[in-house]
Amino acid sequence: MRRCDGARVRRCEGASACLFALAMLAFGGGAARAQGPGLGTPVSEAEIAAWDISVMPDGSGLPPGSGTAAQGAPIFAAKCAVCHGASGKGGPNAALVGGAPLTSGIDTTKTIANFWPYATTLFDFTRRAMPWTQPRTLTSDEVYALTAYMLALNGIIDDRDVMNAETLPDVRMPNRDGFVVRFPEKTP
Amino acid sequence: MSGDRRTPKWNDLEVVAGNGLLDRRVFLAGGAAFAAAITGYTLSEPVAAQQLVDAPWSTTAGLPIPDYGVPSRFEKLVARTLSNPSGAPRTQHARTPHQLLTGTFTPNGLHFVISHSGNPDIDPGTHRLVVHGMVKRPLSFTLDALGRYPMQSRMTFIECGGNSAPLFSREPVQGTAQALHGLGSCAEWTGVMLSTLLEEAGVDPAATWLVAEGADSLAVSRSVPIAKAMDDAMIALYQNGERLRPGNGYPMRLLLPGWEGNMNVKWLRRIKLVDMPAMSYYESRTYAPILPNGKAYQFYFLQEIKSFITHPSPGLSLTGPGVYEISGIAYSGNGRIAKVMVTADGGTSWAQAALQEPVHPKAFTRFRVPWRWDGTPAVLQSRAWDEAGNVQPTRAQIIAQRGETATAVTNAAAFPSQHYNGPTSWAVGPGGDVTHVYA
Numbered sequence: 001m002r003r004c005d006g007a008r009v010r011r012c013e014g015a016s017a018c019l020f021a022l023a024m025l026a027f028g029g030g031a032a033r034a035q036g037p038g039l040g041t042p043v044s045e046a047e048i049a050a051w052d053i054s055v056m057p058d059g060s061g062l063p064p065g066s067g068t069a070a071q072g073a074p075i076f077a078a079k080c081a082v083c084h085g086a087s088g089k090g091g092p093n094a095a096l097v098g099g100a101p102l103t104s105g106i107d108t109t110k111t112i113a114n115f116w117p118y119a120t121t122l123f124d125f126t127r128r129a130m131p132w133t134q135p136r137t138l139t140s141d142e143v144y145a146l147t148a149y150m151l152a153l154n155g156i157i158d159d160r161d162v163m164n165a166e167t168l169p170d171v172r173m174p175n176r177d178g179f180v181v182r183f184p185e186k187t188p
Numbered sequence: 189m190s191g192d193r194r195t196p197k198w199n200d201l202e203v204v205a206g207n208g209l210l211d212r213r214v215f216l217a218g219g220a221a222f223a224a225a226i227t228g229y230t231l232s233e234p235v236a237a238q239q240l241v242d243a244p245w246s247t248t249a250g251l252p253i254p255d256y257g258v259p260s261r262f263e264k265l266v267a268r269t270l271s272n273p274s275g276a277p278r279t280q281h282a283r284t285p286h287q288l289l290t291g292t293f294t295p296n297g298l299h300f301v302i303s304h305s306g307n308p309d310i311d312p313g314t315h316r317l318v319v320h321g322m323v324k325r326p327l328s329f330t331l332d333a334l335g336r337y338p339m340q341s342r343m344t345f346i347e348c349g350g351n352s353a354p355l356f357s358r359e360p361v362q363g364t365a366q367a368l369h370g371l372g373s374c375a376e377w378t379g380v381m382l383s384t385l386l387e388e389a390g391v392d393p394a395a396t397w398l399v400a401e402g403a404d405s406l407a408v409s410r411s412v413p414i415a416k417a418m419d420d421a422m423i424a425l426y427q428n429g430e431r432l433r434p435g436n437g438y439p440m441r442l443l444l445p446g447w448e449g450n451m452n453v454k455w456l457r458r459i460k461l462v463d464m465p466a467m468s469y470y471e472s473r474t475y476a477p478i479l480p481n482g483k484a485y486q487f488y489f490l491q492e493i494k495s496f497i498t499h500p501s502p503g504l505s506l507t508g509p510g511v512y513e514i515s516g517i518a519y520s521g522n523g524r525i526a527k528v529m530v531t532a533d534g535g536t537s538w539a540q541a542a543l544q545e546p547v548h549p550k551a552f553t554r555f556r557v558p559w560r561w562d563g564t565p566a567v568l569q570s571r572a573w574d575e576a577g578n579v580q581p582t583r584a585q586i587i588a589q590r591g592e593t594a595t596a597v598t599n600a601a602a603f604p605s606q607h608y609n610g611p612t613s614w615a616v617g618p619g620g621d622v623t624h625v626y627a
Contacts, residue, residue: 036337036384040319040327047328048320051458053407054399057467083277093278103482106356106591107604110473115484118467125469129406132277132305136407179476179486187487188396188413 053136055124059169062123066164067145069152075142076149079131088153093132097153102178113154117179119171123147123163144168201511201558204540206533207566210511210558212542268298269366271601279304281601282435283370286498290515292544292552293343294373296428301435302348302371305405308455312431312439315403317385317423321460324390331439334425337380342422343551345519347372347491348449349475352608355583356590357597360613360624365501367600368612368624372491374519374552377443378426383418386461395461399468400442403457410451411465412444416489420445423456446521446550447489450475477606480591485607493520493580494609495528495555495572506620509563514541515556520574524548527573528555534567534613534627541570549575566616567627583610583626 045052055061076088080096088096099111108114112122127143129135138146148163157163157171181187202211259266266288271281282301284294294300301307312331320326348371354361355368391414398417401409412421424432424443432438437454444452450470465471465487476484495518500506514532518525524547529538541555555570572580586608593604613627 034338034381034384036380036388038388039333039336040325040329040385040388041333043318043320043326043328045320045326048318048326048458051318051401052320052460054401054409054460054462054466054468056462056464058464092276101482102478102484105594106478106480107593107597107602108478110476110478115473115476117472121467121469121472124466128409129305129469132406135405178483180479180483182485182488183490186413186415186489188415 053124053128055120055127057118057120057169059120059165062120062165062168063140064165065140065144066162067141067143067148068162069145069149069157069159071141072145072147072149072152075138075146079134079138080146083132088150096150102175111154112150113156113174115175115178116173117176119147119151119156119168119173122150123168126150201560203560205531205537207564208560208562209514209530209532209537209539210560212540212557214558215542215556266298268300269370275306277305280306281371283366284373286365286369286496286517287501287504288366290499290554292374292517292554293428294375294552296375296430296433296436299373299375299427299433299436300346300348300371301433302449303404303435304408307434307438308404309434310403310438310455315439315457317440317457317459319385319389319459319461321398321462322392322395323386323461324392325388327385327389329385331425334380334423334440337384339378339380339425340422341376341378341426342420342445343374343376343548344443344445345372345374345491345550345552346443346449346452347519349477349488349491349606350603351449352494352496352612353603353606354597354600355608355610355612356587356592356604358593359596360626361597361600362502362624363600364503365496365498365612369496371449372519374517375427376429377422377424378429379422379424379440379443382421382423382442382459385423385459386414386417389461391461394463397462397465399458399460399462399466400451400453400456401458401460402437402453402455404455408450408453408470409466409468410453410471411462411468412442412451413489414461416444416447446491448475448491451489475606477590479589488607491519491521492607492609493522493525493572493574493578494518495525495570495580496612497530497568497570497614500568500616500622501614502622502624504622506561506616506622508620509561512559512561513556514559514568515554516570518543518553518555518570518572519551520572520576520578521550522574522576522578523550524575525553525555525572526575528553528570529572530555530557530568530570532559532566532568535569538571561616563618563620565618567613567625568616569611569613569627571611581610586610 083093085091099114268282317329351371422443497516528541544554615625
C-alpha cells in the first residue's frame with residue numbers, strides 16, 4: 001500500500017504525514033484508489049440544509065438570528081430546568097453553572113465555565129441535542145437566547161450582551177488555552 | 189472439570205517463570221494430550237465420577253430449530269451488563285462479558301454499546317448518507333447503492349475512550365473483567381472504504397478534516413483528520429457477516445480502526461469536509477481527559493496498546509491446585525500484537541504467552557499460558573508489545589503522567605478519566621478466589 005519513494009518521502013515529517021501526502025497526491029493526480037461504480041446521487045447544499053447543523057469555532061455555520069440572556073431565562077425555565085435545575089444549578093442532569101478549578105483532580109466535573117474551549121460548541125450542542133426529549137425543535141433565536149443565558153449565568157458575558165453569528169465566535173471561554181493536543185503528528 | 193485432574197505428562201512440564209508458569213510451547217507440539225489435562229474455570233463444585241445413564245434429552249426428539257438462533261437457555265448469564273436499562277435521559281452502556289467469552293471475536297449480541305440517547309429505530313430504505321462541504325460534487329448515497337460498491341472485510345476492535353477508567357482509582361475497584369474492561373469488543377466489519385466515496389465526491393485539497401454525524405436524536409458528531417479517512421476508514425455495513433446491530437450503528441457506521449470508539453460514528457448520515465475541527469461537544473468536552481496540572485488532552489485519537497487476563501479473573505474461581513490455562517486479550521490501535529508476557533508472581537518473573545494465529549492488526553489477539561497453580565497466593569498480570577515497537581506502559585508510568593483520583597472510586601461504572609492502557613493485576617487467594625489488586 002505505502003510506497004514512499006524518492007523526493008516525496010523526504011518532504012514527509014512522519015509516517016502518517018507521509019501517508020497523508022501520498023493520499024493527497026494520488027487524489028489530486030487522478031491516480032485511482034479503489035474505484036467505485038459512481039452511484040452517489042448529486043445533492044445540492046440547499047437540499048442538505050436541514051441536516052447541515054455543524055457550527056465551527058470560527059462561527060461558520062451559525063444561522064441568522066440573535067438573543068440575550070434576558071430572553072433566554074424564561075425559555076430555560078420552561079424547557080430546560082426540569083432536567084438541569086432552576087437557573088441551571090443542576091438536577092437529574094448536569095449543572096450548567098459554576099465548576100471547580102481543573103487542578104482539583106483528574107476527575108473534576110467538567111462544566112461550561114471550567115472546561116469548554118469554545119462558545120460556538122454551546123450553540124451547536126444546544127441546537128442539535130437539547131432539549132433532550134425534543135431535539136432540534138428550538139428556533140435559532142431561542143438557541144441564541146439560551147446560549148446567551150448559559151454564558152451570562154457563568155459570568156462569561158454580560159446580561160445585556162446580544163449573541164448572534166458575529167458576537168458568539170468572539171466570546172472568549174475561560175479555559176480556551178487549557179488543552180494539549182495528544183497526537184500532534186496526527187492532528188492537522 | 190475439577191482442578192486436580194492429572195495426566196502423566198503435566199508433572200514433567202518445564203516451569204519457565206515464578207509461581208508455576210509453564211512453557212507456552214506445549215500448545216504447539218504434542219499439545220493434544222496436554223490440552224485435555226488443562227482445566228476449565230468453573231463456578232460450581234467439582235463433580236465426582238458417577239454411573240453414566242441417558243439423560244431426558246437423549247431419549248426424546250429435540251426442539252424445532254428457531255429461524256434466528258440464540259444461545260442455549262443454560263447460557264443466560266452470558267450477557268451484557270446495562271448501566272441504564274430503563275432508558276432514562278442519560279447515556280446507556282452495555283458491557284461485554286469478557287470473562288465468559290473466549291476466542292477473539294465478540295458475538296454481535298454481546299458487542300459493547302454506548303448510546304447517548306438510545307438506539308434509533310432506523311428504516312434502512314429511507315436512510316441516506318450525505319458527503320458534502322469542501323467537495324466538487326455533494327453526493328447522497330442509499331444503502332442499496334453502497335451495497336454495490338467494492339467491499340472489504342477486516343477484523344477490528346472498537347473500544348470506548350473510557351474503557352478501563354476504574355483503574356485511575358487510587359485504590360483498586362473490585363469488579364469483573366466485564367465491569368472494568370467491558371467497553372471494548374472485536375468484530376469482523378465489512379463495508380466500503382471511505383476513500384472510495386471521497387474520491388467520487390472530489391475532495392477540495394484544502395480540506396483537512398471531516399465532520400461525521402449520526403442520525404440519532406443527539407446527532408452525535410466528531411471531527412476526523414482526512415489522513416485517517418484516506419488511510420483505512422470504512423463505511424461499515426456488516427458486523428460478523430450480518431447487518432450491523434442497532435446498537436452498533438444500523439444500517440451504517442464510520443469505522444476508524446484503532447481509534448477512539450466515539451469517533452466511529454454510528455447511524456452515520458452525514459460527512460462534511462471542512463478545514464478545521466468542529467470542536468463538537470464530544471471532542472472538546474466529553475472525550476478530553478484532565479491532566480494532574482489542570483490542563484486536558486485534546487484529540488486523543490488512538491486506543492493504545494493494552495492487554496488484560498480474562499481467565500482467571502474475578503468471578504472465575506480456581507477450584508483447587510492443578511494445571512490451568514491463563515488466557516486473555518491483547519490489542520493495539522497501532523497494528524499487530526507482537527508479544528505478550530505474563531507473570532504469576534506480581535512482576536518478578538515473566539513467561540512468554542502463545543498468541544492465537546492469525547494475528548490481525550488492530551484486532552483482539554488471544555494469548556495463552558499454561559500454569560500449574562500450587563494453591564498458594566499468586567498475582568497475575570499481562571503486558572503486551574506491538575509490531576510498531578510500542579509496549580504497554582506500567583500503571584506507575586500512566587499514573588505519573590495522567591494522575592489518579594485523590595480518593596478511592598467506589599462505583600465501577602464511573603469514569604474518573606479516560607484512555608487507561610496499563611496492566612490489570614489479579615490476585616489469586618489460597619481458596620482460589622480472584623480479586624483486583626495493584627501490583
